[in-house]
Amino acid sequence: MAGVGAGPLRAMGxxxxxxxxxxxxxxxxxxxxxxxxEKRCFIEEIPDETMVIGxxxxxxxxxxxxxxxxxxxxxxxxxxxxxxxxxVVLSRQYGSEGRFTFTSHTPGDHQICLHSxxxxxxxxxxxxxRVHLDIQVGEHANNYPEIAAKDKLTELxxxxxxxxxxxxxxxxxxxxxRYREERFRLTSESTNQRVLWWSIAQTVILxxxxxxxxxxxxxxxxxxxxx
Amino acid sequence: xxxxxxxxxxxxxxxxxxxxxxxxxxxxxxxxxDNSTSRLFQPGxxxxxxxxxxxxxxxxxLLAALPPxxxxxxxxxxxxxxxxxxxTLPAGQKECFYQPMPLKAxxxxxxxxxxxxxxxxxxxxxxxxxxxxxxEQRKSDGVHTVETEVGDYMFCFDNTFSTISEKVIFFExxxxxxxxxxxxxxxxxxxxxxxxxxDMKLEDILESINSIKSRLSKSxxxxxxxxxxxxRDRNIQESNFDRVNFWSMVNLxxxxxxxxxxxxxxxxxxxxxxxxxx
Numbered sequence: 323m324a325g326v327g328a329g330p331l332r333a334m335g336x337x338x339x340x341x342x343x344x345x346x347x348x349x350x351x352x353x354x355x356x357x358x359x360e361k362r363c364f365i366e367e368i369p370d371e372t373m374v375i376g377x378x379x380x381x382x383x384x385x386x387x388x389x390x391x392x393x394x395x396x397x398x399x400x401x402x403x404x405x406x407x408x409x410v411v412l413s414r415q416y417g418s419e420g421r422f423t424f425t426s427h428t429p430g431d432h433q434i435c436l437h438s439x440x441x442x443x444x445x446x447x448x449x450x451x452r453v454h455l456d457i458q459v460g461e462h463a464n465n466y467p468e469i470a471a472k473d474k475l476t477e478l479x480x481x482x483x484x485x486x487x488x489x490x491x492x493x494x495x496x497x498x499x500r501y502r503e504e505r506f507r508l509t510s511e512s513t514n515q516r517v518l519w520w521s522i523a524q525t526v527i528l529x530x531x532x533x534x535x536x537x538x539x540x541x542x543x544x545x546x547x548x549x
Numbered sequence: 550x551x552x553x554x555x556x557x558x559x560x561x562x563x564x565x566x567x568x569x570x571x572x573x574x575x576x577x578x579x580x581x582x583d584n585s586t587s588r589l590f591q592p593g594x595x596x597x598x599x600x601x602x603x604x605x606x607x608x609x610x611l612l613a614a615l616p617p618x619x620x621x622x623x624x625x626x627x628x629x630x631x632x633x634x635x636x637t638l639p640a641g642q643k644e645c646f647y648q649p650m651p652l653k654a655x656x657x658x659x660x661x662x663x664x665x666x667x668x669x670x671x672x673x674x675x676x677x678x679x680x681x682x683x684x685e686q687r688k689s690d691g692v693h694t695v696e697t698e699v700g701d702y703m704f705c706f707d708n709t710f711s712t713i714s715e716k717v718i719f720f721e722x723x724x725x726x727x728x729x730x731x732x733x734x735x736x737x738x739x740x741x742x743x744x745x746x747x748d749m750k751l752e753d754i755l756e757s758i759n760s761i762k763s764r765l766s767k768s769x770x771x772x773x774x775x776x777x778x779x780x781r782d783r784n785i786q787e788s789n790f791d792r793v794n795f796w797s798m799v800n801l802x803x804x805x806x807x808x809x810x811x812x813x814x815x816x817x818x819x820x821x822x823x824x825x826x827x
Contacts, residue, residue: 352632352722354646365635365717367776456632478751481758488765495772499779506783513790520797527801531808538812546819 351379353454361437368459369498370429372491375463376401376456378436380418383450398439399453406430415439423463429498460494461487633721633773635663638670638708640715645705648722650697655725658704661690661777664784665716671707676700717784719777723770 356362366374380397401422403412411432412424426432438451464487470480638644650656662668672691674683677700683693687710695702708716 352634352646352648354644363637365637367635367780457634478754478758481755481762485758485761485765488762488769492765492768492772495769495776499772499776502779502783506779506786509783509786509790513786513793516790516793516797520793524797524800524804527804531804535808535812539815542816542819548819 351454351456353452355450356436356438356453357450358438361435362453363433363435364455364457366432366434366457366459367430368426368432369494370426372460372494373423373425373463374432374434374460375458376422376434377458378416378420378456379454380438381452381454383452397451400437400439402435404433404435406432429501460491630724631722631770633719635717635719635777638706638716638718640711640713641709643705643707643709645703646720647701647703648724649701650699650724652697652699653726654697655694656697656702657692657694657723657725658720659690659692659723659774660706660718660720661781663717663719663777663781664788665711666714666788667711668716668781668785670716670718671705671710673705673707675703675705677702719780721770721773 354362368374378399380399382397397418398415399418399420400415401412401420402410403422403424405411405426406428411426412422414422416422424432434457436453436455461484464484466480466484469475469483475483636644648656658674660670660672662670667687668689669687670689672683672685672688673681674693674695675681676695677698682695685691704720706716706718706720
């Protein structure tokens with residue numbers, strides 16, 4: 323009996339400690355290292371009227387302690403988002419930890435670029451900044467607890483709402499794919515046409531050039547009284 | 550708790566799932582982290598595969614209170630379990646990403662090269678101790694799954710073999726069995742208003758809602774994959790188009806120039822002869 327009671331408790335304790343440890347280091351989330359003047363860009367291909375939320379957190383390398391500090395006050399990141407036509411949708415400075423949101427109005431490849439705004443070389447003597455990044459697109463960006471509180475939904479309603487959002491996002495993505503596939507098909511057909519017409523044109527040009535050369539040289543030689 | 554392989558991930562392995570039997574639904578829930586639902590209605594009973602989840606409510610609530618204290622300012626940043634990124638890798642460079650993992654979780658990484666001459670890249674996956682788990686050279690796509698230990702897994706994309714062409718790389722991370730974090734994210738129970746009746750029918754409805762949700766997630770993932778394939782094919786086509794245009798123009802110019810040069814060179818040969826004669 324003691325074993326049955328103590329086992330799960332001990333396991334619970336261990337798991338809780340592990341989770342605490344993970345919480346303390348903030349350690350779940352993709353991260354990468356960025357240099358001082360380096361700019362990292364990510365491309366998100368999204369349909370129109372889709373909301374995108376990005377979260378990031380930065381940590382600086384402490385040269386003396388050889389460890390990453392938990393947070394870096396005073397260090398900011400500049401976030402720039404460009405839409406498929408190259409127009410800047412969002413260009414803002416955020417703190418060492420930030421959250422940026424934008425909604426796409428044209429479907430296509432949106433480019434999200436991050437670079438640090440540090441001008442103080444001393445801060446970056448180690449040369450490394452660790453950036454934790456998370457980008458959520460579409461219905462993943464919805465904050466369901468907030469929606470539940472705002473609209474006063476029961477759990478069933480909330481889950482149904484989430485399913486509806488999910489389906490809507492899938493449908494939007496499908497429409498976008500259909501539009502892309504059509505453009506793809508047009509490009510392919512145009513390439514095919516061009517290859518065909520170019521081959522014919524090339525043959526005609528070659529024949530014409532050959533004829534011109536022969537006639538020109540023949541009249542030249544006749545003029546020089548060689549033929 | 551077994552590691553759940555998401556069967557519909559790759560196009561070659563598409564299969565239509567059966568209507569969920571009770572234990573299968575709970576397995577799908579485990580992956581998407583919706584265990585809390587069935588547990589609410591069966592407090593003392595442990596269905597197959599969920600026996601070790603009974604003690605969760607207490608640490609979950611405890612830990613729900615803790616993070617705002619431990620991480621000032623980090624409250625609200627709970628990264629998702631599946632993420633995909635597309636980025637441009639300039640020529641001659643290498644970029645690495647790191648993913649922290651707990652024990653006995655499953656990390657699946659799938660990557661594709663979408664654009665760039667040759668459509669190939671070097672891929673390298675290392676464990677937290679630095680041991681190389683996967684090393685692939687000049688591949689255009691790949692998928693790898695590892696059962697993880699605690700620590701930061703590093704994976705790198707290496708474009709140093711190419712001096713002029715930059716590559717666009719798409720990669721997707723799927724994390725399974727991450728444990729309590731999944732529970733917390735989906736634990737909306739704290740936030741809802743109103744009460745639900747503890748009715749057996751309601752429980753069935755909620756279970757089928759959960760299975761619909763996980764299937765829709767799967768559809769979403771397959772869509773992402775298809776989108777990556779399509780993007781790659783489209784990039785190939787557009788570069789074909791550009792190439793055809795460019796080389797046709799070059800061909801035309803070269804032909805015309807060469808024929809003109811031939812004619813005038815021949816003429817110049819004869820003109821010199823005539824001058825020397827007189």
